[in-house]
Amino acid sequence: MKNFTISIDLHSTTTGISAFDRADTILAVVKEDSKP
Template identity: 60%
Template sequence: TPEKVNFLETHARGLICAPITQERAEELDLPMMVTNNTSVHATPFTVSVDLLTHGCTTGISAYDRAQTILALTRHDTAPEDFGRPGHVFPLRAMNKGVLRRAGHTEATVDFARL
C-alpha cells in the first residue's frame, strides 16, 4: 500500500527493493542491472522499473511505487507495463533460495512462499 511504502521511506530509508523469483524476472524481461556484479554482497539488482498504468505518474510517489511493487506480483502484468529505469529496484532471487545463496533477497522470497 502507499502507506507501507511511505513508512519504508520515512523509517527505513534507502532504496525500495522488491525481491522476485528468477522465473518472474524472466517473464517480465527484467535483465540484471550489470553483467559483472562486483558489489560487496553481490545483491542481484535487475533494471529498475516504474509501472506505466494504474494511475501512476512520475514513479516516485508512494502510490506509484506501491502500484509498481504490486504489479511485479500480478500474473496479468506484462513487460511493456513497465518503464525502465524506474524508482523500484527488483532483486532477482536465486533458485533454491537460502540453500543456494544466504541473502536477504532469497530469504524474502522463501518466506513469501510459506
C-alpha cells in the same frame, strides 16, 4: 557479489516518485501473471 538495480516502468503510474506509484509498481511486479 555485485550490487545492481533493474529499472521498471509501469504505464499506469505518473512520475513513479510517490508512495502510491511505488506501491502500485511493486504490486504489479509480484503478480503471478506479470511478464517482462
